[in-house]
Amino acid sequence: MFATGSQINYFHFSRSKSLSDEENLKLFGKCNNPNGHGHNYKVVVTVRGEINPTTGMVINLTELKEHMQEAIMEPLDHKNLDKDVTYFADVVSTTENVAVFIWENLQKRLPAGALYKVKVYETDQNIVVYKGEESTPEK
Template sequence: MCVPLLSAAKQQTTMQSVAKESKQDTSGKMTFLSRTETFAAAHRLSSKSLNDEENKKVFGKCNHSHGHNYKVTVTVRGRINPLTGMFMNIYKLQEYMQEAIMEPLDHKNLDEDVDFFADVISTTENLAVYIWNNLEKILPAGCLYKIKVYESDRNFIVYKGD
């Protein structure tokens, strides 16, 4: 519904009366906030437990170094604070994602530049676990709900922790 523009004072009075009349109480309601970031990274799927022939058979063309423009959607959850009308500022989530995802992963070779993948195969599944672990260290306890990591437009992993 479109509302005509009112003066600031009139608008506040109108909003207060609507709030009183509707008696809507949103405080404490569980909400979910999601944000998406995109990063570029290279990797090569290869297991140290397999020989060259087995790696080629298991991983196919992904056994060669190649890159992706990964897209990561992080969803956090929390109860609405009555003072702010939100449980987390979207810009704070952006900062968390910058620290946990963009800084360690963007324009990196996962196998060579990220210590986690020294002994872990750099599949999208393991990348999701890595991102989850990084976020869980810095987000407020219990608010991380799920992450979705897109390797391509058609292929993605959803991870909700252990």
């Protein structure tokens, strides 16, 4: 397995359209600020597979970084998720859903089965780990 990371800076407003203003405030607290708020997230992507005997790598690091640029940085970095990213028009822009978005975008670009885990750090204590649909909580 191999892991590499990047830093995303973005802006959003945590709100579920299916909840009332009062319910949103109770659920999301200060993240429900109608004027929005920003984050500096760290994302770590882990890939797996057979080590290529010629290159000695699971995946070419340069290619992986290009895929991460296309799948993570271009659509998310320095964006207002709720206004600039179509995916979040009807999906609440929580860290969990950001991890799913990253997984789905990366999985399209990588060899089948290569993507193992997406880890999104909101803070040192608030971390989301996503391993696809069969994901289970990591301890």
